[in-house]
Amino acid sequence: MTITERSAGARGRDAGTEAPCACAAGTRAEPVAEPPETARERVNRRWNEILQETRVAQTGVQILFGFLLSVAFTPLFRDLGTFDRVVYVITVVLGASATGSLIAPVSIHRFLSGQRMKDEVVQAASRLMMCGMVLLALTIGCTLLLILHVVVPGLLAELLVGGVMLWFGLCWYALPLYLRRKAAARPDTPVA
Numbered sequence: 001m002t003i004t005e006r007s008a009g010a011r012g013r014d015a016g017t018e019a020p021c022a023c024a025a026g027t028r029a030e031p032v033a034e035p036p037e038t039a040r041e042r043v044n045r046r047w048n049e050i051l052q053e054t055r056v057a058q059t060g061v062q063i064l065f066g067f068l069l070s071v072a073f074t075p076l077f078r079d080l081g082t083f084d085r086v087v088y089v090i091t092v093v094l095g096a097s098a099t100g101s102l103i104a105p106v107s108i109h110r111f112l113s114g115q116r117m118k119d120e121v122v123q124a125a126s127r128l129m130m131c132g133m134v135l136l137a138l139t140i141g142c143t144l145l146l147i148l149h150v151v152v153p154g155l156l157a158e159l160l161v162g163g164v165m166l167w168f169g170l171c172w173y174a175l176p177l178y179l180r181r182k183a184a185a186r187p188d189t190p191v192a
Contacts, residue, residue, distance in 0.1 A: 043118050050105060050125045057102050057129070061136050064143065065095040071146075084149060091142035098139050101132030133172060141165045 037045065068091055071077060080088070105125035112121055141161055148157035 094139040098135035104128045137168045
């Protein structure tokens with residue numbers, strides 16, 4: 001057997017048996033079924049996923065919240081009208097609430113670590129993440145309204161913000177719900 005034949009056989013090996021590579025024949029290989037996860041593996045995987053998602057969302061909301069806090073100390077803030085000040089206050093409160101919701105899973109985990117409550121921690125963290133994402137979307141929308149109301153005259157600011165919020169709704173909520181329903185309709189869908 002030549003070196004080329006040996007390496008081709010090694011590439012086609014599946015669980016100790018030699019088989020020709022399906023890619024070379026132009027056919028699609030069947031997906032290999034993964035072994036089912038145990039309940040402990042599933043909850044650990046879900047917790048790790050929540051941690052990764054939280055890191056992304058926390059960074060964004062903290063930067064936005066820091067920006068919002070600094071706005072009140074600019075010279076132009078005194079010139080804002082009543083509407084803009086009300087929008088600013090609502091935006092800061094929403095930003096603070098989003099920050100609280102998105103950081104809460106860390107606090108919950110720290111307080112309950114070692115209590116054998118990971119299922120409950122994952123459920124609570126998941127709900128807080130969803131709440132935090134709604135609050136973050138509202139914070140971004142109000143921030144846009146505040147900025148665009150100053151920059152763009154008339155009704156155009158509200159229309160632009162409405163368009164962005166519709167886009168958020170589609171990307172962040174409608175699309176995932178659509179994909180979940182589509183996956184649930186398949187008979188071979190694994191439980192997450």
